Amino acid sequence: MAEVEVPDIVIGRLPIYLRALKHLMEDGQEFTSSQELGRILGIGSAQIRKDLSHFGEFGKQGTGYEISFLSDQISKILNVDRDWSVALVGFGDLGQAIAHYGGFAAKGFHIDEIFDNEPAKIGEQVNGNTVRDVAELVEVVSSKKIKMAVVAVPAMAAQQVTEQLVEAGVRAILNYAPITLNVPDHVRVQYIDPVVHLQRMTYYLA
Amino acid sequence: MAEVEVPDIVIGRLPIYLRALKHLMEDGQEFTSSQELGRILGIGSAQIRKDLSHFGEFGKQGTGYEISFLSDQISKILNVDRDWSVALVGFGDLGQAIAHYGGFAAKGFHIDEIFDNEPAKIGEQVNGNTVRDVAELVEVVSSKKIKMAVVAVPAMAAQQVTEQLVEAGVRAILNYAPITLNVPDHVRVQYIDPVVHLQRMTYYLA
Numbered sequence: 001m002a003e004v005e006v007p008d009i010v011i012g013r014l015p016i017y018l019r020a021l022k023h024l025m026e027d028g029q030e031f032t033s034s035q036e037l038g039r040i041l042g043i044g045s046a047q048i049r050k051d052l053s054h055f056g057e058f059g060k061q062g063t064g065y066e067i068s069f070l071s072d073q074i075s076k077i078l079n080v081d082r083d084w085s086v087a088l089v090g091f092g093d094l095g096q097a098i099a100h101y102g103g104f105a106a107k108g109f110h111i112d113e114i115f116d117n118e119p120a121k122i123g124e125q126v127n128g129n130t131v132r133d134v135a136e137l138v139e140v141v142s143s144k145k146i147k148m149a150v151v152a153v154p155a156m157a158a159q160q161v162t163e164q165l166v167e168a169g170v171r172a173i174l175n176y177a178p179i180t181l182n183v184p185d186h187v188r189v190q191y192i193d194p195v196v197h198l199q200r201m202t203y204y205l206a
Numbered sequence: 207m208a209e210v211e212v213p214d215i216v217i218g219r220l221p222i223y224l225r226a227l228k229h230l231m232e233d234g235q236e237f238t239s240s241q242e243l244g245r246i247l248g249i250g251s252a253q254i255r256k257d258l259s260h261f262g263e264f265g266k267q268g269t270g271y272e273i274s275f276l277s278d279q280i281s282k283i284l285n286v287d288r289d290w291s292v293a294l295v296g297f298g299d300l301g302q303a304i305a306h307y308g309g310f311a312a313k314g315f316h317i318d319e320i321f322d323n324e325p326a327k328i329g330e331q332v333n334g335n336t337v338r339d340v341a342e343l344v345e346v347v348s349s350k351k352i353k354m355a356v357v358a359v360p361a362m363a364a365q366q367v368t369e370q371l372v373e374a375g376v377r378a379i380l381n382y383a384p385i386t387l388n389v390p391d392h393v394r395v396q397y398i399d400p401v402v403h404l405q406r407m408t409y410y411l412a
Contacts, residue, residue, distance in 0.1 A: 016402060078406075093306050097298070174407075192400060194310070194398060197396035201380075202284055202286055202290060
């Protein structure tokens with residue numbers, strides 16, 4: 001672990017670097033540079049070098065970064081060189097889309113439990129999971145020591161579900177509900193808010 | 207329009223400020239400060255003041271920002287003080303979740319056209335829309351002068367759909383497919399990639 005705390009904004013860029021490196025690797029490329037990564041990602045090359053320097057020396061003057069090595073190192077830093085178990089709460093349209101989405105498991109995030117409160121949905125089978133009653137959430141999630149959850153319930157239910165997840169020991173929540181969640185300091189929340197992305201683009205559409 | 211180009215990263219923070227201001231307004235608050243916004247958002251207050259200073263003087267020493275005024279100003283800057291017509295491509299699980307999601311229309315983004323390539327889906331009714339054959343995309347989107355689109359098709363279809371959208375005159379794309387889209391310089395793309403958000407949190411879960 002780093003001696004000095006690395007700013008969260010730097011941590012937030014590492015998955016973006018990782019994704020770009022994986023794409024380059026898929027294209028068969030072996031080496032890259034902070035300049036090339038910068039061009040691909042629209043980030044300054046000095047920023048990329050500075051971000052990576054928090055964790056060590058990964059490149060060589062002249063040859064740049066060996067892609068597979070840098071990708072492995074970033075995976076280790078982010079703790080994504082292992083599999084993670086994830087609980088999904090909410091099995092409406094969105095929850096179903098998330099449960100069927102192959103992109104999570106491909107990156108080591110396995111949805112191992114699914115919860116909903118609708119009797120018609122409880123007991124449904126999806127990818128080897130059985131949708132459980134949300135009343136079982138605290139017991140199941142805590143006994144399985146699941147630390148990550150995806151919240152895909154309506155806005156009005158999101159805070160209550162979050163409190164149950166926190167009680168069960170979850171420390172990282174990906175929230176699709178359009179509200180800000182109140183959580184204790186030891187719990188992280190990331191928001192998926194498509195409107196924010198649309199609003200960022202309309203600036204350029206005048 | 208600003209004389210000097212405002213960095214895109216600043217533009218990207220404005221919707222976040224706007225969302226926080228709307229929440230404060232809903233709570234009945236009239237004034238706020240860069241310090242309070244910073245605390246809510248986990249962004250430095252100096253950064254917030256600097257971001258806003260690109261566009262003018264919005265606050266007063268002592269009283270801070272009048273929330274409704276600042277919110278109106280940011281809405282104007284972002285061009286979200288008007289309604290936008292959006293085309294949705296893909297009517298699978300995810301497309302259906304997006305079509306049913308009330309959060310877009312509430313913020314002025316109206317899904318006015320939906321396209322899919324599956325015969326069973328074409329003709330389906332949703333919120334007053336009829337799902338159309340994607341073969342009609344270029345003609346319909348260009349004749350309706352729709353400038354924004356949401357791509358919710360499988361990864362392997364996303365680039366082709368994107369090219370049709372660009373041909374139709376779309377200039378802003380919200381992409382849910384897990385691939386990087388190639389677009390001309392005049393077209394903006396924002397990515398919804400939940401894995402990036404999960405990977406950002408696992409850093410803290412070691």
